[in-house]
Amino acid sequence: MAREWLLDMPATPKEEFPGFPAALSHLLMLAPQEICDALERRVRTLEEALAAADLSGESGYDIRGTTFPGVALLEDEYLRVVVAAELQWLWSVVDDLRSGDLTWSAAISAEDSE
Template sequence: MTFRRSPLALAILGLLENGPLHPYGLQRLIRQWGKDQVVNVGQRTSLYRMIVRLEEGGLITAVATERDERYPERTVYHLTDDGRAICRQWLGEIMTTPRNEYPEFPAALSFVMLVPPEAAGELLAERREKLTKRIAELQLELRTEVEGKPVPRFALLETEYQVAVTVAEAKWIDGILHDLRNGKLTWTPGPV
């Protein structure tokens, strides 16, 4: 069976590398380790649906069912050899091959001519303010400690990447705002 990779599927397989877990444990670790900043966990149903698909694909398997009076019954999953191999394959493909991921912001920029340049400047200035706050939040995350010890750098590489990308976007917006203010960038608003 060919399994279409996704960030959530990669996260589940990657977390199961550390040993068997139940879905609630997976969700808790995704959030606890800050992986929810780069993996859209969404609602718990998304996680459960992905677990079912991974199990049907033979990448994970149920190994036990835990019963505890305080919690509902929980199925514990573990990574299969195929799951381990696919996880490594996806990791290699994703890390080596840039791909257009269709983010919303560039899509909005492609229709900026629908609003006057002044309005575009105001919108971009507002985004720039939010980026400044986001950069501060990410930099704070980089200084996270667990039990009084800094989190190892390898566990924060995705946060470092987010800082770099967010700083680059902010710098780019600064240039666009400069060009809008001095008239180097202008247009007449209207339909495309």
């Protein structure tokens, strides 16, 4: 069963719906500035995590004298690319919120939350 899972997971895209996209679907409940502030906090957190990641880009890495093949880095590389893509998207949304290109009525937000 574990072998089947290992073969299926990388081969088959699935609809994985984490909390962040779920929250995005309810943004109208808050004012644009609140969302902008929250997204900027998320950006800072992700930027710090990305900066702290120890991804040397080498084909292997050494832990206590044991060298691991580059395939052992695939998970880290994938996560780094996903975080980098999210950061790029977040900055575009934050820029649109700051410029007013993306906005909605705070009155709608207040009415819906009552």
